[in-house]
Structures are given as C-alpha cells and as structure tokens.
Amino acid sequence: MSETAVLEIIELDDGEIILRPAESEGEPLLRIRFSEEAAGLLRQSRFEVAREMIDHAITRTKLWDGEHDNVAVPGTLH
Template sequence: MSDTAILEIVELADGEVVLRPSESDGEPLVSIRFSEEALDLLRQSRFEVARQMIDHAITRTRLWDGEEEETPEAPETVH
C-alpha cells in the first residue's frame, strides 16, 4: 500500500471549487471562490480556470514536497 494521497478537484453546490483528499469529507486543502462578476465573465470555463490555478500552485511551488519556497512575501489579496 502506498503513502500517496489521491486528490480530487470538485465544484461544490455553491460554486466553490476545492482540492481535497478523495476519501475525506474534512477541510479542503485549497478552495477557490469566484466573485459574481468573475462568474459572469468566466461562464462555463470557471471550473477549468480553477483547475489551472490549482495545477499551477502544485507544480510551481514546493508546498507539496514539505519544503518552503524561497520567494518574497506576496500580498494576501491579488487583484
């Protein structure tokens, strides 16, 4: 048996897109919630945009390796 977790990206009933372990109902690892204005602009592609955001976070950082990324602190809110 492997120690590798299986993760899933799911769109919840309220429109929030989350990354969570596939066999867990607990707190999601990542959640993305778009504003109403963004939802209007994205329309049917909102899930794909959220998936790309999550994919970028996983592949471009070392967060999932247990190592901290050596980058300057970024603002908490990106506009």
C-alpha cells in the same frame, strides 16, 4: 516505494471549488471562490480555470516543499 496522495477537485452547489483528499468529507485543503463578476465572465470555464490554478500551485511551486512529491490530481471531477 512511497505512497501517492490522491486529491480531488470538486465544484460545490454554491459554485465554490475545493481541493481535498479523495474520499474525504473533512475540511478542504484549498477553496476557490470567484466573485460574481469573475464567475459571469468565465461562465462555464471557471472549473477549468480553478483546476489550472491548483495545478500550478502543486506542480510549479514549492507549495508543499517536496513533502508531497507524489500527488495525483485527477483531470476533471464534478
């Protein structure tokens, strides 16, 4: 049985949204920063949009080329 990587999506105080291994304070695996214009248009939906972008990258592409087949991304973390 293989181990499952647990990742978390976090919105930082400056509005940047990051993906990182759970309980890790190191360099994020991914950073998403919306322009001021996009953030204004998305308003409260920007976290959900970023989450969908990350979900697409992990599940619908070969982002890790099968290397991390068992990746669990929690629904919503703030």
